[in-house]
Amino acid sequence: xxxxxxxxxxxxxxxxxxxxxxxxxxxxxxxxxxxxxxxxxxxxxxxxxxxxxxxxxxxxxxxxxxxxxxxxxxxxxxxxxxxxxxxxxxxxxxxxxxxxxxxxxxxxxxxxxxxxxxxxxxxxxxxxxxxxxxxxxxxxxxxxxxxxxxxxxxxxxxxxxxxxxxxxxxxxxxxxxxxxxxxxxxxxxxxxxxxxxxxxxxxxxxxxxxxxxxxxxxxxxxxxxxxxxxxxxxxxxxxxxxxxxxxxxxxxxxxxxxxxxxxxxxxxxxxxxxxxxxxxxxxxxxxxxxxxxxxxxxxxxxxxxxxxxxxxxxxxxxxxxxxxxxxxxxxxxxxxxxxxxxxxxxxxxxxxxxxxxxxxxxxxxxxxxxxxxxxx
Amino acid sequence: xxxxxxxxxxxxxxxxxxxxxxxxxxxxxxxxxxxxxxxxxxxxxxxxxxxxxxxxxxxxxxxxxxxxxxxxxxxxxxxxxxxxxxxxxxxxxxx
Numbered sequence: 256x257x258x259x260x261x262x263x264x265x266x267x268x269x270x271x272x273x274x275x276x277x278x279x280x281x282x283x284x285x286x287x288x289x290x291x292x293x294x295x296x297x298x299x300x301x302x303x304x305x306x307x308x309x310x311x312x313x314x315x316x317x318x319x320x321x322x323x324x325x326x327x328x329x330x331x332x333x334x335x336x337x338x339x340x341x342x343x344x345x346x347x348x349x350x351x352x353x354x355x356x357x358x359x360x361x362x363x364x365x366x367x368x369x370x371x372x373x374x375x376x377x378x379x380x381x382x383x384x385x386x387x388x389x390x391x392x393x394x395x396x397x398x399x400x401x402x403x404x405x406x407x408x409x410x411x412x413x414x415x416x417x418x419x420x421x422x423x424x425x426x427x428x429x430x431x432x433x434x435x436x437x438x439x440x441x442x443x444x445x446x447x448x449x450x451x452x453x454x455x456x457x458x459x460x461x462x463x464x465x466x467x468x469x470x471x472x473x474x475x476x477x478x479x480x481x482x483x484x485x486x487x488x489x490x491x492x493x494x495x496x497x498x499x500x501x502x503x504x505x506x507x508x509x510x511x512x513x514x515x516x517x518x519x520x521x522x523x524x525x526x527x528x529x530x531x532x533x534x535x536x537x538x539x540x541x542x543x544x545x546x547x548x549x550x551x552x553x554x555x556x557x558x559x560x561x562x563x564x565x566x567x568x569x570x571x572x573x574x575x576x577x578x579x580x581x582x583x584x585x586x587x588x589x590x591x592x593x594x595x596x597x598x599x600x601x602x603x604x605x606x607x608x609x610x611x612x613x614x615x616x617x618x619x620x621x622x623x624x625x626x627x628x629x630x631x
Numbered sequence: 632x633x634x635x636x637x638x639x640x641x642x643x644x645x646x647x648x649x650x651x652x653x654x655x656x657x658x659x660x661x662x663x664x665x666x667x668x669x670x671x672x673x674x675x676x677x678x679x680x681x682x683x684x685x686x687x688x689x690x691x692x693x694x695x696x697x698x699x700x701x702x703x704x705x706x707x708x709x710x711x712x713x714x715x716x717x718x719x720x721x722x723x724x725x726x
Contacts, residue, residue, distance in 0.1 A: 320691045320721045321643075321680040339675050344684040352683035 263621050265576060266331065267584060268312060269592055269606065270298025270614035275314055276606065277332045279620075283582050283596035286605050292332050296321075300571065302359030303618040304385065306367040310620055313370065313386045315356025323353050325372070327386055336387075343372060343380055343389045349396070351376055357412040358571070359386065363420030373413035377404050377429050381441065394442050395427065395435065400463055404432035407466060414570060415470045417480065426470060426480060426495060433465035434482065436495050450498035451482065451489055469513040469570045475520035479549070483513040483525055483570075490550050501550025506537040511570035512585065516598075517577040521549040524575075524583060524599060526568045535565045543583065543599050559602035560593060569613055576617040586612025632656040633713030637670050639677075640720060646677040657713045663694055664707035666717065681719070691722040 274291030300315035325342035358373035370386040380389035407430030415428035423440040433448040446463035466485035473479035478494040489498040502508035509530035516522035541564035542557040566589035573585035586592040590609035653670040671678035
């Protein structure tokens with residue numbers, strides 16, 4: 256391990272069923288790994304926060320024996336801090352206990368210190384001190400629909416949080432409640448699932464109850480979001496008032512991943528799975544699909560990916576970085592991690608034989624040289 | 632004053648300043664819940680590893696009093712007397 260002297264470097268964080276691996280790179284081809292950190296604990300969520308003049312990696316940690324907690328590192332994993340009183344815990348009177356932290360989402364540059372979290376049981380949390388302490392969002396917790404929200408196979412969780420950097424819009428997606436929207440920064444919430452089918456329910460077009468797997472915002476078009484659902488890929492152009500299918504052209508409309516470009520309008524990535532009974536890449540051939548026209552057409556991207564792959568890619572086991580061109584990363588439940596430095600045109604395997612990959616996050620670290628993370 | 636001892640598994644000892652045994656003075660019988668409150672009072676991270684924020688014992692954390700796991704007794708209401716040793720042992724589950 257040594258120091259790098261580039262003006263720009265990259266951090267890749269891989270959360271698995273049995274620990275966290277961290278990697279740094281100057282070119283997104285050669286990666287220097289450390290880990291496992293938190294060996295034998297699962298890492299279902301990672302947030303990389305580059306605001307406030309530092310790179311803070313926050314992780315949701317969950318031990319089967321010792322429960323869940325949130326830790327953070329400001330030195331690329333050389334040391335970790337767990338707030339003594341716990342970062343996320345239900346207040347007295349709620350009679351609830353955190354099961355798993357599903358999402359850690361640093362807010363916009365304009366709101367430094369604000370970090371959102373989504374957890375199981377279904378709940379949204381907000382920190383104003385950089386992720387050291389979170390408060391329960393009471394508007395969503397006390398929502399009259401809460402008793403009717405179901406649990407996905409992986410648990411009852413708020414797994415997606417999308418905050419509009421220019422305003423007070425917040426979108427949350429949950430399994431299996433669907434998409435909820437707040438126009439007042441999280442004070443009040445309304446379901447926004449019109450146009451999204453829930454074919455598995457008596458009413459296939461309910462107000463809520465859809466099984467959304469992931470949502471992501473278009474960085475360059477106000478009010479545009481994309482959703483990967485349990486059978487269904489959708490787009491909204493009116494801030495989730497109405498959704499329409501953009502699944503045509505994909506080999507399957509099932510999957511968990513939904514990624515969007517950090518800057519360019521209309522570009523998004525999915526990783527289709529056959530489903531419902533066969534949760535494998537279609538025909539056992541792994542491929543990412545990208546649209547550059549907001550879902551009108553899709554391009555199959557499989558260069559560098561194995562054409563015999565029977566493992567799924569989970570909803571947060573994929574990420575983009577903010578470089579130009581953008582990097583695309585994802586990991587499989589078979590413990591392989593792939594990276595692309597050209598927006599998915601070509602992939603290379605950067606890790607293999609890890610435990611099930613639950614979560615992947617990547618970031619560009621600009622400026623001063625970055626010391627590669629020490630082993631933990 | 633007599634004491635009650637709580638024996639920690641090695642994996643939790645770093646959360647108690649490296650100690651393997653935590654002791655607390657006790658005049659008479661106390662509940663296991665009160666005992667945990669007492670011995671983890673200055674170790675909040677240790678406390679959260681054992682019980683969630685509702686106070687419930689985590690599913691795969693087992694506490695033995697006189698060789699009996701407290702879930703077979705009265706759970707956290709099980710009484711422990713001075714001079715007794717309490718063992719905390721995690722389940723050998725998982726893979």
